[in-house]
Amino acid sequence: MKFETTSDGFSISLNGRLILRHGASSPSIFIGHGQERMEMYRGNFEVEDYIEERSPLRHVEVEDNRISLSEAKGRAPRLELTISDSVIHFRSLDDTINRLWIRIPAESDEHVWGGGEQMSYFDMRGRRFPLWTSEPGVGRDKTSEITFKSNLKDKAGGDYYNTNYPQPTYISSARYALHVETSAYSVFDFRRKAFHEIEVWAVPERIEFYSAPTFIELVEALSLRFGRQPELPEWVYNGAIIGLKDGINSFDRLARMRQAGVQISGLWCEDWVGIRQTSFGSRLFWDWQANDERYPGLRHRIAELNDQGIRFLGYVNPYLSVDGTLFPEAEAAGYFAKDQLGRTAIVDFGEFDCGVVDFTNRQAAEWFAEEIIGRRMLDFGLSGWMADFGEYLPIDVELSNGIDAKLMHNAWPVLWAEVNARAVASRGKTGEALFFMRAGFTGVQRHCPLLWGGDQSVDFSRHDGLVTVICAALSSGLLGNAYHHSDIGGYTSLFGNVRTSELLMRWAEMAAFTPVMRTHEGNRPRDNIQIDQDPEVLAHFARMTRIYVHLAPYLKTLSKEAAARGLPVQRPLFLHYEYDPRTYPIQDAYLYGPELLVAPVWHAAQEKRTVYLPEGAEWVHVWSGEAFSGGQEVTVASPIGSPPVLYRKDAAFAEIFATLREI
Structure with missing residues (x-):
């Protein structure tokens, strides 16, 4: 990276390409102050911002590699930049600053990709992308009926930019990448032809630049920066992971699928902890241990499956239901996030209440990793699980580390991934046990071995159906997430929207050519067709699992390449x-x-x-x-x-x- 002074400012280039030019006549760095309004409702957010100040820092003073910026000559500096290697470090000299904007020169025909896991648009050019982990929304299309109804009922409709996994990193077709090191709410705005504008609701720690002669080398560099996943577990190549939440009946249904020729690597029963009925559909009982009423003799059943070469998987998230047996233990130990009055913060998750385990409290994180995931899951015999709900940290809670929850919100999925990874490592099962997450942020790559695309609608819709998981895999894969998969057939069924046999078969066809095949019954299993309910669907699915197994030798080479070089299995x-x-x-x-x-x-x-x-x-x-x-x-x-x-x-x-x- 080359730094040069100009007549009224400075410029920075990377391998001969201009990446920043700032001066009095054409400022590219602005600072200011804003007053945001953020409201969370069950993982969905309404966000508004009132900008009280946006000031260009036109005056530049340079001393060695340190740059002081102010609004005009004679005014006190408000921001300091330090240039080292391929990094711009920022230091605020004014405590009132809580907004920063910076413009990066763009080419008119440039393409940009990344932004974490994007569902609607892979090429982000021409649009504005807020980067804030949240529920992605139902329908995600303001013109659709299902999004309108979801917004009206639960503020849950979403838009094209809503995602479980944002990340302030992009790759340019000019063969460079930019990463903003911050956990604050931020925005990538690619709507202008001449520049990209980055907005951060804090002064970021730094902005990092990467360049390489090829896209492959650029992706390799980013995977080294953010982390690489181990090879897929050997057992995964044996077939599909079958998702059933039918209590003890799940085992008989699995046996019938095997008789029909389905190749199976795992049985995934998210209801292993029990269920409760809500207006949304069947929900799990959030008390993370085997439910003997719904799954009597489960430990023995798991052992029997293992003897047949089939693994058992479950479900867990970072919250504990107030009516569960683990809640009193965690509350007595002080493991929950607090409200403004210092009491345990209680969060409504849709007709039931929970406490938020505070992972900034080291003892709480260790307790969850050891006592819940380690002892009640891994030691019980589970070989994997869905690690859900990393995007749900409320923004009004008080945390043990004293940092504002608005700044911790984006970082929360990474802490959650680390808790899971620590539990797996404690049992020597890294690369053997497989947990999968939908939420993420910068650094989740280092801990989470597998992403899943979240809760798509059970349809072919443009912004929330089958096609969106392709975009999700491609965008996240460029940033070091080598493995991606989705719920075969989708998940969300609301307002009469139900999956068809055609959708289920088309989704299975795609899944056969992804790193992991996994089915899901959805939020309303009785309303939606299931893999084992239609002979044609079942026969088709069995064939798709045979195709997946047939490709296992090829997939193994891709898995080795992912671990060694960070290249994703699914590639643009x-x-x-x-x-x-x-x-x-x-x-x-x-x-x-x-x-x-x-x-x-x-x-x-x-x-x-x-x-x-x-x-x-x-x-x-x-x-x-x-x-x-x-x-x-x-x-x-x-x-x-x-x-x-x-x-x-x-x-x-x-x-x-x-x-x-x-x-």
């Missing part, structure tokens, strides 16, 4: 074809490793799919064997059972890919 087309700009905006298809191109069908009643094939390779359609040259769009037949999948003719695994049509 441009990662391997960066000199083909037509690949840059594609978000409804992906490379499964370097050799397979997958373009899932994400519209209802669609039996043909047009796919762009990157130039520089010859591609073979898996089901027909027809070959196509790259650099063109082709239309392939895509009936149910034959999702658009093509492989490079020169692929090392060409024989395995070619024999997929025989399954």
Whole structure:
């Protein structure tokens, strides 16, 4: 990174590319003060900001690598910058500052990707993205009926930018990356042609820049910065993880699926802790230990499954229900976050109340890792679990570390991931036990071995259906999250919106070409078709699991590559074809490793799919064997059972890919 003074300020370039120019005539750094209004309702947020000051810092004074900024000559400096390596460090010289804006020069045809796990838009150019972990919303489309009704009922409709996992990091098509080191509410605004504007509701610690000659090397560098996951557990390659929440009946249903030819690696029963009924649907009883009434003799059942090569998985989150047996123990020890009066903070989670375990309290974090995850889960026989609800830290609680909950809110998923990872490591099961999370922020990569896409609607909708999990995998994968998967068939069923057989089969087709296949019954299991309720669906699903197992040798090589280099399993087309700009905006298809191109069908009643094939390779359609040259769009037949999948003719695994049509 090169720093130079100019006639009225300074400029910074990275490998010859201008990344910041600031001076009196054209300031790029602004500071000020704002008064925000934030209201949380069950993980959904209403956020407004009233800007009381936004001042350009036009006057620059430079001493060595230290830059002092003020509004005008003779005025006291309000902000100090220090340049070292590829980092800009910030120091506030004015305690009233709680807003900072900085403009990064942009090219008119530039593309930008990242922002954590984005669901609606992979290429973020042209839009504004607030970065705040929350429920992603139902429908996530202000023009849709389901979003309107969800907003009216529970403020839960969401918008295109809402995400469980934001991260203030982006990658530019100019082959550089920018990361803002802060946990404060922030905004990436990519709407201007000439610059990108970054807004932070605090003075950030620093802004980091990365550059590399190729996108692959840039992704490798970011994965080193944020953390890499271990290889997938060996047991995962045996088939799908079947999600059932039917109490003891789950075991009989699993057996019938196996008889139907379904390849199974795990049984996931989130209701292992018991359930309660609410207006939203069946909810779990948040008291993290086996429920003997719903699952009598569960430890013995788990051992029987293990003998058959099938693992058992459960569910946990960072909250304890007030009517559970663990709540009094945690409260007596002082493990909960407090309210403004110093009492245990109680949070309404939708017709039941809970306490928030305070992970900034080291003793509380250690207790949860050891007593709940370690003793009641791992020692009980669980091989994995959904680690849910990391985005729910209320912003009005008092925490043990004394930091404002508004500043801890984004960081909370990372603390939650660390608690889970610490428990797994304490039993020597890192890389063996598999927990998965939907919430995240900077650094979650270091602790969480697997992401899942959250609670999609059970439909083909553009902003909340099947297609959104592709965007989620691609955006998060660029930032060091190598493994991503989703609830097969979606999760959220509200206002009469129910999944169809077609949706369930199309989702399974996509899942067969992801790192992990896992089904979910959804929030209203009785209203929605399940894998084992329709012979056609079950037969189709069984075949998709056989395809997944058939691809295991290839997936294992991708897993090794992820652990060694940080490359994601699901990759944007441009990662391997960066000199083909037509690949840059594609978000409804992906490379499964370097050799397979997958373009899932994400519209209802669609039996043909047009796919762009990157130039520089010859591609073979898996089901027909027809070959196509790259650099063109082709239309392939895509009936149910034959999702658009093509492989490079020169692929090392060409024989395995070619024999997929025989399954």
